[in-house]
Amino acid sequence: MFSGINPRDILDVLLVAAAIYQGYLLVSGTRAVNVLRGVLIFAAFWLASSLLQLSALNYLLGRAGTVGLFALVVVFQPELRAALERLGRPRNRGAGRGSAALQELSRAAERMAERKTGALIALERRTPLGEYARSGVMLDAVLSAPFLEALFARNAPLHDGGVIVQGDRVVAAACLFPLQASDGTYRRYGTRHRAALGLSELTDAVVLVVSEERGSIRLALAGRLGPELTVGELRDRLRELIYEDDL
Numbered sequence: 001m002f003s004g005i006n007p008r009d010i011l012d013v014l015l016v017a018a019a020i021y022q023g024y025l026l027v028s029g030t031r032a033v034n035v036l037r038g039v040l041i042f043a044a045f046w047l048a049s050s051l052l053q054l055s056a057l058n059y060l061l062g063r064a065g066t067v068g069l070f071a072l073v074v075v076f077q078p079e080l081r082a083a084l085e086r087l088g089r090p091r092n093r094g095a096g097r098g099s100a101a102l103q104e105l106s107r108a109a110e111r112m113a114e115r116k117t118g119a120l121i122a123l124e125r126r127t128p129l130g131e132y133a134r135s136g137v138m139l140d141a142v143l144s145a146p147f148l149e150a151l152f153a154r155n156a157p158l159h160d161g162g163v164i165v166q167g168d169r170v171v172a173a174a175c176l177f178p179l180q181a182s183d184g185t186y187r188r189y190g191t192r193h194r195a196a197l198g199l200s201e202l203t204d205a206v207v208l209v210v211s212e213e214r215g216s217i218r219l220a221l222a223g224r225l226g227p228e229l230t231v232g233e234l235r236d237r238l239r240e241l242i243y244e245d246d247l
């Protein structure tokens with residue numbers, strides 16, 4: 001049965017599997033996942049209609065599939081664009097800049113915690129955060145501690161909402177993040193923490209929260225809020241989670 005398989009076939013299968021896995025990582029945690037489920041169900045019906053030789057249904061589903069494919073490209077144009085951008089981005093772009101960004105971010109968190117300035121900062125990983133960035137004010141600024149502090153300063157025009165960071169760039173401020181539905185686990189926390197939890201649940205972003213009330217620094221990841229961190233611990237966690245891998 002396996003006599004006709006040559007190394008090229010194995011390579012072919014491995015490449016397809018890798019492409020599917022990368023595609024999954026890209027959409028996991030975004031609204032595209034639900035659509036992907038819908039597409040799979042649709043494909044299952046289509047296959048079943050073909051196997052059962054239900055020709056009218058098969059024809060109809062085939063036509064709908066073609067139109068649907070175009071519709072998906074239109075609906076997910078932002079995600080597709082972000083995916084292509086990511087593909088074209090060199091892996092080790094600005095390794096030095098990554099560690100500089102990490103220092104600036106940690107310094108800003110430390111100072112804001114000392115002064116009890118509330119802050120909410122989402123750090124993008126694989127899942128594109130473009131749709132959340134567009135809910136706020138788009139920026140494209142070099143990440144620096146004074147800039148972050150200025151953004152979150154009380155009465156500053158963009159202090160309300162979250163900031164989105166991509167590597168060493170601040171891409172948007174005053175963004176609206178999805179609130180996590182309260183199941184009682186984080187009853188003690190208000191909307192800033194629930195917005196961090198919500199975004200980290202729907203995407204793979206790491207979300208940094210500085211509490212205005214407590215002056216604490218915490219990270220939300222995968223829908224869970226981590227413990228209070230010292231600035232050294234924050235630096236280590238961010239190095240582990242973001243800056244070592246991606247920049």
Ligand SMILES: Nc1ncnc2c1ncn2[C@@H]1O[C@H](COP(=O)(O)OP(=O)(O)OP(=O)(O)O)[C@@H](O)[C@H]1O
Nearest residue numbers: 118160161162176177190191192193195211212213
């Ligand atoms: N959906 C949201 N997306 C982004 N930011 C939000 C959202 N909802 C609230 N915020 C931010 O959270 C602030 C209110 O925080 P609130 O005091 O309710 O939360 P908290 O979790 O108790 O935080 P803190 O400990 O800092 O007081 C708002 O002023 C706004 O900046």
